Amino acid sequence: xxxxxxxxxxxxxxxxxxxxxxxxxxxxxxxxxxxxxxxxxxxxxxxxxxxxxxxxxxxxxxxxxxxxxxxxxxxxxxxxxxxxxxxxxxxxxxxxxxxxxxxxxxxxxxxxxxxxxxxxxxxxxxxxxxxxxxxxx
Numbered sequence: 001x002x003x004x005x006x007x008x009x010x011x012x013x014x015x016x017x018x019x020x021x022x023x024x025x026x027x028x029x030x031x032x033x034x035x036x037x038x039x040x041x042x043x044x045x046x047x048x049x050x051x052x053x054x055x056x057x058x059x060x061x062x063x064x065x066x067x068x069x070x071x072x073x074x075x076x077x078x079x080x081x082x083x084x085x086x087x088x089x090x091x092x093x094x095x096x097x098x099x100x101x102x103x104x105x106x107x108x109x110x111x112x113x114x115x116x117x118x119x120x121x122x123x124x125x126x127x128x129x130x131x132x133x134x135x136x137x
Contacts, residue, residue: 004117004123005103005110005113005117005123005124005125005126006124006125006126006127007008007124010100010122010123010124011127011132012114013122014075014076014100014102014119014124015044015050015132015133016046016100017040017122018046018075018076018099018100018137019046019047019072019079020046020047020048020049020072020074020075021038021041021046021047021048021049021075021076021078021102022048022049022050022051022067022070022077022078022093022098023037023038023049023051023073023075023077023078023080024049024051024052024056024067024074024077024078024079024080024081024089024093025052025053025061025079025081025089026038026048026053026080026091027054027056027058028052028056028058029115030036030050030053032080033104035058035059035079035131035136036130037078037080037104037128037129038050038058038059038078039059040129040130041129042061044061044133046135047061048061048069048096049062049063049064049074050063050064050082051064051065051066051067051070051077052065053066055063055080055119056068056131061078062079065129066092067089067092067093067095067098068092068095068096069095072097073096073097073098073099074096074098075099076100076101076102077089077090077092077093077096077098077100077101077102078096078101078102078104079093079101079103079104079107080104080107080127081104081105081107082107083106083108083109086103086108086109086112087109087111087112087115088106088129090103090109090113090115090116090125090133091099091112091115093116093121094116094119094121095116097120097129098121100123100124101113101116101121101122101123102120102123102125102126103123103124103125103126104126104127104128104129105126105127106126107126107128108110108125108127109125110125113125131135
């Protein structure tokens, strides 16, 4: 995997200078990693938007069935889907006008990351927000 999708300046900027993160795959199961990551970002002052087919409220925030249903712009789309499904979430992030996509550990889709980067989005791939946050403190 290319280091271009783990640029430390991009990671720092996304963690420190963004406000709204949509989490694709965020349901109401507290045992899932996406729930843990969303809660962490919420505790760090980020507004989170759950995106899950169920469209349920999670962590006190209204949920949406898809990124296309989210009525506002988001800064970062966290793609918490298996790698084989990540591309469709990245494409939805591009279509929604997101500023960045973050694919967590083991969610690797270089073609999707390249599409996002070519569309002008910042891209982080195969990195954990919690770990990166801890490294910056």
